[in-house]
Amino acid sequence: MIQPFLSIRKLHKAFGAFTAVHDVTLEIPRGEFLTFLGPSGSGKSTTLYAIAGFQDPSSGDVQLEGKSLLAIPSHKRSIGMVFQRYTLFPHLTVAENIAFPLRVRRRPDAEVKKKVADMLTLVRLESFAARLPGALSGGQQQRVALARALAYDPPILLMDEPLSALDKKLREEIQAEIRRIHRETGVTILYVTHDQEEALHLSDRIALFRDGRIEQTGTGEDLYLRPATDFVAGFIGNSNFLTAEHLETANGAATIRLADGSVVSGVSVNRTFDKGQKTRLMIRPEAFGMERKPASAELAVEIVDVAFYGERRRIVARTATGQEIDIRPTSAAMRSQDLTPCSRQVFFDPAAAFLFSA
Amino acid sequence: MPAGFNSLLPALVLIVLFFVVPVLALLLRSVTEPEPGLQNYATLLGDGTYARVFFNTFLVAAVVTAVTVVVAFPVAWMLAIMPSALASIIFGVIILSMWTNLLTRTYAWMVLLQRTGVINRALLAIGIIDQPLPLINNLTGVTIGMVYIMLPFMILPLVGTLRAIDPMTLRAAALCGASPIQAFRRILLPLSLPGLAAGGLMVFVMSLGYFVTPALLGGTSNMMLAEMIAQMIQSLLNWGLGSAAAFILLVVIMALYALQLRLVGARRMTGGI
Helix, strand or coil, X not given: CCCCCXXXXXXXXXXXXXXXXXXXXXXXXXXXXXXXXXXXXXXXXXXXXXXXXXXXXXXXXXXXXXXXXXXXXXXXXXXXXXXXXXXXXXXXXXXXXXXXXXHCCCCCHHHHHHHHHHHHHHCCCHHHCCCCHHHCCHHHHHHHHHHHHHXXXXXXXXXXXXXXXXXXXXXXXXXXXXHHHHHHHCCEEEEEECCHHHHHXXXXXXXXXECCEEEEEECHXXXXXXXXXXXXXXXXXXXXXXXXXXXXXXXXXXXEEECCCCEEEEEECCCCCCCCCEEEEEECHHXXXXXXXXXXXXXXXXXXXXXXECXXXXXXXXXXXXXXXXXXXXXXXXXXXXXXXXXXXXXXXXXXXXXXXX | CCCCHHHHHHHHHHHHHHHHHHHHHHHHHHHHCCCCXXXXXXXHHHCHHHHHHHHHHHHHHHHHHHHHHHHHXXXXXXXXXXXXXXXXXXXXXXXXXXXCCHHHHHHHHHHHHCCCCHHHXXXXXXXXXXXXXXXXXXXXXXXXXXXXXXXXXXXXXXXXXXXXXXXXXXXXXXXXXXXXXXXXXXXXXXXXXXXXXXXXXXXXXXXXXXXXXXXXXXCHHHCCHHHHHHHHHHHXXXXXXXXXXXXXXXXXXXXXXXXXXXXXXXXXXXXXX
């Protein structure tokens, strides 16, 4: 078996009676961009802090190229990190901040100068070298923090919600910057966020945390198209959950009865259900269409409201049992008669819907 | 004339009457008594005995300031990072000590430090020493007593400065590869400079003019300026010489303050408190 680059083994962290991280195991190949995604308090930051050396795990291990990091203090771990808050040294200029990790390693002057210049180019802040951090915007400060973290070529870069203090436009700009830097440097990145869009946009793989455990690990597409649990389905993207009764499963496709009595067959499942078991059917808002297709299932709804959102429309509809659902067909697929409140059928592909236990 | 100047006039009169006039009177006495001329200054600056008192005064103030910084820094850092409920209790204790009578506290140190005092007897009893340590009537005694009194004046401005430092900055320094010593020297120390400068100046200046503690805990061989001035005026009734000594001290303190404003910057200093 190939030695994984960074491996987290059965990491466990308890604060008194509260377990923050519960037997988390992950293997991260060199050069990967892995995101820890999850709601606040799900253990993602605690896991990151254990890798950084800010928190000792209660049990388990963190290994870099087969060697345990736990006995090594933070300042000897050779890990770069960008924090949620701006943590630049306020009394040092941008150039001195970036030079700091090289200075404490007593690298020769010429090398430090060259590296600082390279890093300033990498984050496109060449003309800001002599400024103090206080004279920079939040976005610029985080770019300097990124340059400082990468200055001594650490094998791993940790990022703890680095964009959460920035506004939306700046966030998108720096996301693009981070992707470019990951591509150009090939550094292994562990990134923590609670923002699913950010995770989908940036990462090679996502580990979705919930209550101290990893719910699912996979590419953004895996999590979106093949969610392992209803929590994953609910956390990634938008979703509608309809209560349903499981009737039977054959060849990996289930037949169910919805609350309004209609029967749907051909639903994707990734586990077994008992006959008559209460279940929830998850359908993505954009999986609904206004027209029947060969394999589609149908759902009788009352259209309550239609709003225009540019490339898509957003429809609020109500099922026969009174449940509100969210439908987002492309605007181009809508005809004008679809837009007025009325009772009608909407359609979805059962293979793109998922069945979870209630 | 700026708006609202008139309503500030009473305050101005008060300052002139009670602060400016006495200082001018002091200056006047120093150059007129016993007869007009600069002979008082010539005596003070030319005589080896007086020079030694000046030197000793600065030595004690410098040692006290240095020791106070070393003791106050960890306390201030602890107060800055601990939960605020606990910190305010400790603050209360520190303030309470400031409110306790100075003379009482100094006499308490005499009881602790003298040859047959609590500290010497305890050390003898455990067998760490077999002769009592000379802890009183010397520089050691003055330093211990004065550091104790000066600590709050250093801790308070320092806590203000240290609280403004994000502890995450130090974690960032650690991950940059800085050892705890490097992080302290390159990050924490420079960032705490405004508080250190404010507290340091306060302690140094207060120490220069201190009377009670050096008089009670110090020896005759290391007399400080305030004691000498008291002697000149009370015992020798030489108001001219005493005034000149006080004026020299004032000029030195003003010069130090000006120097510090230049080095640290007035805005950062007042902002640090």
